[in-house]
Amino acid sequence: MTSEQAQKEFNEMITKNGFTEAARTNDTNNIIYHRIWKNDDETLEVRIMLSHTYALVTVRHNSNDDPKFIRDYSSPKRAMSAIRTMVRNRGFIW
DSSP: OOHHHHHHHHHHHHHHTTOEEEEEOTTTOOEEEEEEEEOSSOEEEEEEEEETTEEEEEEEETTEEEEEEEEEESSHHHHHHHHHHHHHHTTOOO
């Protein structure tokens, strides 16, 4: 997959799945997107960005970083599938 193909797929996935712009990286000015899910007493925040053809994902549960901190996925589609699974496994509704 080329960088252009990955960027196109990434942009489509971000729009389709309700992520919004959260910040930009200092070094490369890449956009970091995020989405927040809330239950009565729990919050889950997922941040995602594209670095070349790899999607980088971080997860915060109740304002605490996930111990694995950053996960990388070989394509935006795989990243979104993994995020969907994480969200559902934590008991939130996609």
